[in-house]
Amino acid sequence: MTGNGGSDQFRLAEFYNKTDTIKDFSKGSDKVGLNEFDFTNTTQTQAGTTLASTDYVENLTGITQMSSSEDKKLVELQTSVSGTQIASQTSSSAAEAYVLVHNSTTNKAEIWYDSDWSGTGNRSHILTLDNIVDLSGLIGMSNTDFVEYSF
Ligand SMILES: [Ca+2]
Ligand SMILES: [Ca+2]
Numbered sequence: 001m002t003g004n005g006g007s008d009q010f011r012l013a014e015f016y017n018k019t020d021t022i023k024d025f026s027k028g029s030d031k032v033g034l035n036e037f038d039f040t041n042t043t044q045t046q047a048g049t050t051l052a053s054t055d056y057v058e059n060l061t062g063i064t065q066m067s068s069s070e071d072k073k074l075v076e077l078q079t080s081v082s083g084t085q086i087a088s089q090t091s092s093s094a095a096e097a098y099v100l101v102h103n104s105t106t107n108k109a110e111i112w113y114d115s116d117w118s119g120t121g122n123r124s125h126i127l128t129l130d131n132i133v134d135l136s137g138l139i140g141m142s143n144t145d146f147v148e149y150s151f
Helices: 083-088 135-139
Strands: 009-012 020-022 031-035 073-076 097-103 108-114 123-129 146-149
Touching (some): 009 146, 083 097, 083 123
């Protein structure tokens, strides 16, 4: 997907079976739209509701640090993780969550989803942010870069 100029809302319709790519995400003006995930503290709307800061986790450095506290949230990992680690690491207890990570193998920001991070099954790479190519770029993202929308 390419938004070009202006403020765009890039809406992901499906979170389980394919990988979308945003070519030109602009922090602070564009938004990534996540569909009816039932975030803990965010109520989705058709126009898209900014993700609550309390649904955005920015203090963990690895998937192994995740626990049920991250259930129904979006986790921005504070260290780079390899593609192998993303696929193989598990959380300490069950959590259904999105993970925003700088993948040191692809050198891109990516979003992964798992309905239960305590097991490696059902894990999927749903989004690549093609122009966010280092860890500092990823850490510069925040809850306001995301909305939860309904149809
Ligand atoms: Ca799993
Ligand atoms: Ca951040």
